Amino acid sequence: MLQTFKMAFRDLGRNRRRSFFSALAVAIGLALLMLMSSVINGEMGNAIQSAILLQSGHIQIRAQTYDANKSSLKWEDLVENPDQIASQVAALDQVKVATPRLFASGFLSTGNESTGVQIYGIDPNSAANDPYRQGILSGSFLTADDREGLLIGKPAADKLHLKAGDQVNLSVNTSNGDVLEQTFTVRGIYTTNTYGFDVNTIFMPIAKAQAITQTQNHASTIFVLLKDSSYTDSVVAALKVSPNLKVLTWKDLNTLIVEFETMANSYIGIFFMIILAITASVIVNTLIMSVYERTREIGILSAIGMRGSRILGLFLAESSLLAVGGVIMGIIIGFLGIYLFNINGFYIGNMGITGMLVTNTIRAKPELNSIVNVIIMTFVVTLLAGLYPAVMASRMQPVEALRAEK
Amino acid sequence: MEVVKIENVTRVYQIGKVETQALRGVNLSIMNGEFTALVGPSGSGKTTLLQMIGCLDQPTSGRVIINNKDVTTLNRNQRADMRRGTIGFIFQFFALIPTLTTYENVEMPLLLNGHTAKERHERIMELLKAVDLTDRANNRPDQLSGGQQQRVAIARALSAKPSMILADEPTANLDTENGKQVMEIMQKLNQETGVTFIFATHDPRVMSYAKRIVTLHDGVIEKDSLAK
Numbered sequence: 037m038l039q040t041f042k043m044a045f046r047d048l049g050r051n052r053r054r055s056f057f058s059a060l061a062v063a064i065g066l067a068l069l070m071l072m073s074s075v076i077n078g079e080m081g082n083a084i085q086s087a088i089l090l091q092s093g094h095i096q097i098r099a100q101t102y103d104a105n106k107s108s109l110k111w112e113d114l115v116e117n118p119d120q121i122a123s124q125v126a127a128l129d130q131v132k133v134a135t136p137r138l139f140a141s142g143f144l145s146t147g148n149e150s151t152g153v154q155i156y157g158i159d160p161n162s163a164a165n166d167p168y169r170q171g172i173l174s175g176s177f178l179t180a181d182d183r184e185g186l187l188i189g190k191p192a193a194d195k196l197h198l199k200a201g202d203q204v205n206l207s208v209n210t211s212n213g214d215v216l217e218q219t220f221t222v223r224g225i226y227t228t229n230t231y232g233f234d235v236n237t238i239f240m241p242i243a244k245a246q247a248i249t250q251t252q253n254h255a256s257t258i259f260v261l262l263k264d265s266s267y268t269d270s271v272v273a274a275l276k277v278s279p280n281l282k283v284l285t286w287k288d289l290n291t292l293i294v295e296f297e298t299m300a301n302s303y304i305g306i307f308f309m310i311i312l313a314i315t316a317s318v319i320v321n322t323l324i325m326s327v328y329e330r331t332r333e334i335g336i337l338s339a340i341g342m343r344g345s346r347i348l349g350l351f352l353a354e355s356s357l358l359a360v361g362g363v364i365m366g367i368i369i370g371f372l373g374i375y376l377f378n379i380n381g382f383y384i385g386n387m388g389i390t391g392m393l394v395t396n397t398i399r400a401k402p403e404l405n406s407i408v409n410v411i412i413m414t415f416v417v418t419l420l421a422g423l424y425p426a427v428m429a430s431r432m433q434p435v436e437a438l439r440a441e442k
Numbered sequence: 443m444e445v446v447k448i449e450n451v452t453r454v455y456q457i458g459k460v461e462t463q464a465l466r467g468v469n470l471s472i473m474n475g476e477f478t479a480l481v482g483p484s485g486s487g488k489t490t491l492l493q494m495i496g497c498l499d500q501p502t503s504g505r506v507i508i509n510n511k512d513v514t515t516l517n518r519n520q521r522a523d524m525r526r527g528t529i530g531f532i533f534q535f536f537a538l539i540p541t542l543t544t545y546e547n548v549e550m551p552l553l554l555n556g557h558t559a560k561e562r563h564e565r566i567m568e569l570l571k572a573v574d575l576t577d578r579a580n581n582r583p584d585q586l587s588g589g590q591q592q593r594v595a596i597a598r599a600l601s602a603k604p605s606m607i608l609a610d611e612p613t614a615n616l617d618t619e620n621g622k623q624v625m626e627i628m629q630k631l632n633q634e635t636g637v638t639f640i641f642a643t644h645d646p647r648v649m650s651y652a653k654r655i656v657t658l659h660d661g662v663i664e665k666d667s668l669a670k
Contacts, residue, residue, distance in 0.1 A: 039553055046541035336537045339498060340551050340598070341526020343519050435499045438533070 040346070044353035047326070055358065058322040062362025062418050063369055065315035069308055069410040070370030071377065071400060076304055078401030080297045084290065088261075089167050090233050092289035094268050095260040097121065097275070100282050102256065107141045107154070109211040109249050114138075115281065118255035125260055128274060130267040135162035136255035138245045143207040144188070144238065149196045153238045155208065157245025157255075164261055168226055168239060175200025175224030180241050185223035189234030193225045200224055206238075210250045218248060229397070312413065316421035323355060323425035334429050335437025348430035355422020359415050366414065370407075374400045444510075445606055445638050446472040446495050451504035453490050453661075464490040466661040467504070472640060474605070477632045479652035480642045486658040488642040489610055495640060496529050496608045497521040509605060526554050530599030532641075534611035536591035538583040544570070544594050545579040551602040569597040573627055589620030596627060606638035613648055625651045 048055040088094060098104075102113045115121060118136030125134035138157035143150060158165050160178040168187065169177045178185055186206070188198060198204060200222055207217045220240070227234055246252055262271060268285050275283055287294060327334070337347060381397035448470040455462045465487045472478060472495075480488040493499040494506050497513050498521075506513050513524055530551075531537070538547045545566055552562045570576045573593040583591055592612060599607050609628070613621035629651050632639050641648065649655055649669075657665040 043539075043541060050541060332535075332537070333539055336533075336539065337550075338522065339496070339525060339531045339533075339537075341522050341524075341554055341602075343522045345519075346554075435493055438498070438537075 040349050040353050041357070044350055044357055047330075047350075048354055048357055051326075054322060054325075055361075058318055059358050059361040059365060061318040062315055062359060062414060063365035065311050066363060066366025066410060066414040067370035067373050068311055069414065070366070070402070070407055071373045072304060072307065073406040073410055074374050074400035074402040075377070075382075075398060076300060077403045077406060078399045080293075080300065081401055082399070083293050083296075084286070086228070086230055086233075087290045087293055088265070088286050090228055090230060092286050093164070093259040094262040094265060094286050095271060095275075096284045096289060097125070097258040097260070097277055097281055098256065098284065100280050102282075104139075107139045107209075107256070109140060109209060109251055111211060111251065111254055114251060114254035114256060115258060116254055118253075118258055121277075121281075122258050125258060125275065128271060130262055130264075130271050132261045132263050133162060133164045134258055134260045135159045135164045136242060137257050137259050138242050138249070138251060138254070139256040140208055140245060140249050142209065142238075144192065144196065145205045145207070146196050146198065146202075151192055151195060151236070153192070153206075153236050155206075155245060156237060156239045157242035157249075158239055159242055164259055165239075167228060171226040171228050172224045173227055175222065177224055178239060178241050180243065182223065182241050183244050183247075184219075184221050185240065186220045187224050187226050187239040188222055189237055190225055190227045191231060191235040192238070193222070195235075198222050198225070208248050210248070212250065216248055308410070308413070312417045315414065316417050319355060319358060319418055319421035320424055322358070323351060323422055324428070326354070327351065327425045327429045330429075331432065331437050334432050335434050335439075338432070338434040338437060344430035347432075348426045351426035351429050352419070352422055355419055355426070358422070359418035362418060363411055363415050367411065371402070374402055443474045444471055445474050445476075445508065446470065446640070447505075447507040448491070448494065449505040449507070451491075451494060451501040451506060453487075453494065453499070454502045463661050465494070465501070468658075468661070468663055470656065470663065470666075472606075472638065474638055475632070475636045476654060477629065477639045477652055478641075478654040478656060479649050480640065480656050480658060481644055481649055482658035482664075483644065485660075487661040488658050490661075491658065492608050492610055492640065492642045495606075496531060497524050526551060526602065528605045530602070530604040530607040530637075532592070532595050532599050532607060532609035532612045534614045536583065536588060536595055536615070538591055538594055538598070540583050543580050543582055544575060544586070547583070547594055548597045548601050551598060555602050565601055566597075569601055572600075572631065573597045587620070588616055589623060592616060592620070592624050593627065596624070596631070600631065600635075600637065604637065606640060609639065609641035611643055611645075612641055613643070613645055618647070621645070621647065 097115065099113050099115055102108060122134040122136050125131055136159065140155040142153050142155050144153045160180050173190060178187060202222045203219050204222055205217060206220050207215050210216055246254065262268060272283055272285060277283060334347060377400045381399045448468050451465055451468045453465040455464055468491060480491060482488050494501055501514060508524065509528060513521065516524060548566045548569055549562050552565060570579055573596055575590060575593055578586060578590060586594065613624055616624060625648060628639055631637060643649065653669050655667055655669055656663060
């Protein structure tokens with residue numbers, strides 16, 4: 037066994053450059069797989085994280101009849117006495133914060149520009165709104181008793197040429213179907229680095245939102261953040277809500293992302309197979325060349341009584357050494373690649389997917405499980421690639437092999 | 443004792459649509475300890491006959507019996523085992539493994555036969571002494587002359603203590619001096635160890651060492667005579 041590996045090692049050393057480049061092909065293949073899986077992992081984690089923090093929360097409590105697509109404002113579609121329910125929910129151990137929110141649709145306009153917006157009526161004092169508070173670029177955040185102020189996202193502010201302190205007209209749908217118009221002051225401009233969200237979301241204190249939409253003491257939802265995503269099911273089980281309310285989890289609320297992740301994983305699977313196939317063909321090619329160059333040697337080994345299985349073992353030892361070398365190099369290159377990728381992140385601008393919140397910078401997030409998986413996959417594929425040339429060598433007829441030029 | 447018995451052996455090669463009869467019914471018996479030359483012009487079938495005896499090739503018809511065992515019925519692995527245990531080869535080209543040193547080349551058959559490190563070392567040193575290459579033990583083939591390489595091949599052929607050595611044109615690629623040296627070593631080993639030597643050649647100088655000369659022509663034995 038040891039002798040087999042010693043011979044295999046020396047055989048690889050005969051053509052060092054070729055062996056090095058073959059191992060490098062394995063290494064680059066593995067490094068790409070590591071980087072891809074880490075980027076996807078980072079990106080999907082980021083998308084879900086963004087969606088939970090900015091939009092869905094871990095859990096929402098809504099009226100049974102509420103239709104999120106219509107931002108319905110009819111009283112029967114809303115949660116009554118939301119503060120009371122929110123404080124009951126917040127009393128649960130695993131809950132970090134629970135706060136009412138009111139959603140309405142409206143129209144923001146200046147002298148000659150206008151844009152459709154989603155209005156978030158929020159409690160400015162709640163920790164749930166920290167992501168927005170931290171994203172203030174200019175001006176200030178809202179206060180609970182502000183009756184004329186609102187926050188606007190950077191892309192919308194750019195579009196309407198607004199800056200903090202400017203006046204803007206807002207038309208809002210009300211609970212009885214009328215449209216009400218009022219002039220507001222831009223208190224602040226925020227960003228969440230998520231174009232899809234920032235471009236059409238504006239904030240005002242929930243009290244003001246209730247007043248303007250005539251939905252006194254009602255909210256569209258109770259937005260709940262937990263101390264950890266894994267508590268979701270147990271909190272849902274613990275929640276006792278009246279029959280006219282329903283409880284939704286982040287999985288229900290982000291079906292698009294969950295579906296997208298499934299789809300991305302299958303595309304990634306195909307991508308992985310392409311990379312592995314290229315790597316495998318390099319190895320097959322190298323070893324086939326090596327078998328042809330050493331035909332006569334194989335004849336000699338066979339003549340002195342080496343069995344086919346042992347010749348097979350010799351060539352498999354070569355491919356396993358290539359695999360080990362390639363995998364070690366690949367791990368180094370892969371982690372280096374992930375590190376370099378994360379120094380600045382990869383800026384994608386507002387190339388988000390409609391309906392999905394994607395931050396403007398992608399970062400790779402290596403996950404032990406998937407890294408180990410791609411390492412094992414690469415190693416196994418390299419070994420399997422060595423199988424065909426090895427079988428070819430082991431099946432050579434000694435007489436014909438001895439007759440070869442080399 | 444009879445080490446080789448060839449009975450009505452034929453060998454037909456099919457190359458494209460052309461059939462070539464390399465052996466056309468050969469009968470031959472070789473006794474233990476012989477120093478026999480198979481001679482004849484190119485294409486007479488001597489290499490083919492050597493390959494039959496060496497279990498490297500299978501006859502189209504007839505039987506090849508080595509040490510009282512019919513080897514024509516053996517499968518690939520059994521033939522490999524047969525070669526490993528009872529037959530040593532010396533080829534015209536110096537058939538050494540280029541990545542292995544002199545020592546390791548001689549060691550290879552011993553490794554395949556599962557000898558211990560101590561047994562291997564003793565046997566290798568004994569053989570390298572016999573072929574006068576003790577000081578070249580750690581050189582690789584490309585650092586040796588043709589004559590030295592062929593001597594390593596002889597040492598390797600003998601290492602597993604086979605009952606016979608088959609040599610195919612062992613001196614063809616050597617100059618007169620080295621050829622003579624190689625033949626003298628083979629002759630000496632034959633006399634000292636009693637191992638059977640069968641070599642194919644068309645070199646008259648080699649024939650002069652043989653005790654028995656088997657002449658082949660067009661795939662049949664034309665003449666079988668003891669040397670004077």
